[in-house]
Amino acid sequence: MAIYDKDNLFAKILRGEIPCNKVYEDDYALAFHDINPQAPTHVLVIPKGEYVSWIDFSANAPADLMAGFIRAVGVAARELGLEKDGYRILANTGGDANQVVPHLHIHIFGGKNLGPMLAS
Numbered sequence: 001m002a003i004y005d006k007d008n009l010f011a012k013i014l015r016g017e018i019p020c021n022k023v024y025e026d027d028y029a030l031a032f033h034d035i036n037p038q039a040p041t042h043v044l045v046i047p048k049g050e051y052v053s054w055i056d057f058s059a060n061a062p063a064d065l066m067a068g069f070i071r072a073v074g075v076a077a078r079e080l081g082l083e084k085d086g087y088r089i090l091a092n093t094g095g096d097a098n099q100v101v102p103h104l105h106i107h108i109f110g111g112k113n114l115g116p117m118l119a120s
């Protein structure tokens with residue numbers, strides 16, 4: 001089972017100790033612009049809870065938080081204006097995926113044709 005580091009970067013953003021460029025927030029999730037965007041639109045959505053990964057979240061989060069987090073990803077994508085032309089959502093998890101911040105986060109990419117799913 002993953003150990004959650006309460007001092008990870010996104011925990012600090014959730015506590016308001018580090019600022020973010022907020023896109024959307026509700027009781028379950030916070031969405032903000034990635035500081036190093038990889039596409040014209042690049043937003044991160046994080047659940048308001050101490051979860052490292054999708055496995056951790058899906059096993060341990062309460063149902064209202066799971067629903068609220070998934071809803072927030074959709075709301076953020078819509079509010080970013082991505083519905084018409086499309087977008088990509090992605091969650092890096094663990095070492096092989098090069099997850100840098102150990103708090104579950106969904107990346108939303110859009111604003112251009114994003115090419116193949118994975119770079120080689």
Ligand code: AMP
Nearest residue numbers: 009020033034035036092098099100101
């Ligand atoms: P990952 O590699 O999936 O763990 O993604 C971590 C993401 O966090 C990267 O895309 C970073 O650019 C982004 N990031 C790092 N620091 C900040 C910050 N202070 N505000 C917003 N995004 C950040």
